[in-house]
Amino acid sequence: MKFQTGVNATAIAPVNPWGMVPALGNLDAYITAVNRLPMLTLEEEQTYARQLRDHNSVDAAGRLVLSHLRLVVSVSRQYLGYGLPQGDLIQEGNVGLMKAVKRFDPEQGVRLVSYALHWIKAEIHEYILKNWRMVKVATTKAQRKLFFNLRSMKQGFKTDAMEDGATHRDTLSNAEIDMMAEQLNVKREEVMEMETRMSGGDVLLDPSPSDDGEQAFGPIAYLADAAHEPTAMIESHQRDVLASDGIAAALNSLDERSRRIVEERWLKVNDDGSGGMTLHELAAEYKVSAERIRQIEVAAMKKMKKALVEYA
Template sequence: MKLPSGSATTALAPANPWALVPPLGNLDAYISAANRLPLLTLEEEQAAARSLRQNNDLDAAGRLIMSHLRLVVSISRQYLGYGLPHGDLIQEGNVGLMKAVKRFDPDQGVRLVSYAMHWIKAEIHEYILKNWRMVKVATTKAQRKLFFNLRSMKQGFKADALDEDTHRSRLSEHEIGVIADQLKVKREEVMEMEVRMSGGDILLDPAPSDDGEQAFGPIAYLADAAHEPTAMIESHQRDMLATDGIATALTSLDDRSRRIVEQRWLNVNDDGSGGMTLHELAAEYGVSAERIRQIEVAAMKKMKKTLAEYA
């Protein structure tokens, strides 16, 4: 297998080109080996592609993939600015290359290199969007366009405006309009993506420090106990018992017991003081204060039993 004319390497391809790729995870060695792999001529590429489509020739698929590994390495370098491992970018790009080889039709009149670029970039884009942040920053088509173009477009503008809080160059109204027009998105989407990309991830519950001290995180002050599900259910149950439950329990008493309970515990005077005393009720019913107390205790026990059944 000859390299195309103009290549600095004139040696013939080995019988097994896979042997050029080291078996262990040395990224530099892998890149060096991928760049040494021979390219296919147009005739060789079409012959291998037809053999794959017609005969499911896996050896032909391997030759197509191996000859384009350097393309994946080259494309992956364009995405190093996102802070993700280069090896992972290459790996995802190789997945896209294999998908392209599987779908490549040699009769369409294009080279595999042109066809595979779309699939390689698509897989790398998807990997970056899933792993750049814990929270996915781009889901719609417009957000994806902004995510992969906003940073490079911002570099083309002069950083004449500096945000006083973040000390980052921020876009002016004119620059926002230019980006929105060029990418055919809304101005609001440009401003929203700039905010998303300028932010960072914060752990809600950080792990303890090396010295064993508990780290302080947002989870400590973000929790709202008033809206905690269990607390809300308990609060609702208390409200129900305090209204419908009490009313139901009072109906289980005779008239005298009910009035005693109401006057002792449920009536409040205008000055905020409590209801009638035992002696006042004793004088009204013509019995002793001790008898009023006994009636009250018996009524409270009966109400307690009724409330338990109501709950």
């Protein structure tokens, strides 16, 4: 069961006052609608929670979820600084709210709002980590804590500096780095690395052409390695095989005279860089005309070409 912005959330609880949520078409209408939904009293909350736990009541689950949708909206506002759509943050928070409702035990003496807060933030945190950058910026528990506290702590340093009448730099000072590392129980180097990674902007791998029609230069131009593209690697391997084993097999298909003519004319290289024997030199050796040597060479090349095709 997943509540989305733009979906009639009262589908599972049609009894008033839950019918106050209309069919929605935009985020502002959704926020306005959920803020009109009444809150549950402690007795109502425990009653619905027991109905869900003991009888798996979908209607009770819907009432618990709907009465806390405003909490998700409130939490989502805390994460708008990451540049992700608030509608997406709300949707992920709603997933966390529904997980909390499913696991909520009314006998623990805790209100659902306190219990659900952890689940809502956990889902939003996970969404931000997966989507804020193409490459994850936080993996360990300590790094995640640093990721979500770095921005707020930097803002606090900036506010303090303004109150003292001093100008604050965009980068952290050594004292601020040490203070942050101590408070968050991480290494100083991790604070510096996380700040560098968070301050870097996203770069398009393949930017679109400029207004004048010229192709913009992007990382894709130098990141792509054509030599290791799978098709190119296969073709290169096939050429290497044909140039070695294939040529040897094709030469073995020739008679001795034709093979020697081909080797002298195409494969032999002397120490001084010159090639093998000329047509006239071969003609003199075999006591035939140069034209006859050329005919034998052409016939031999055709036979080798056929042998290479069969070998490939």
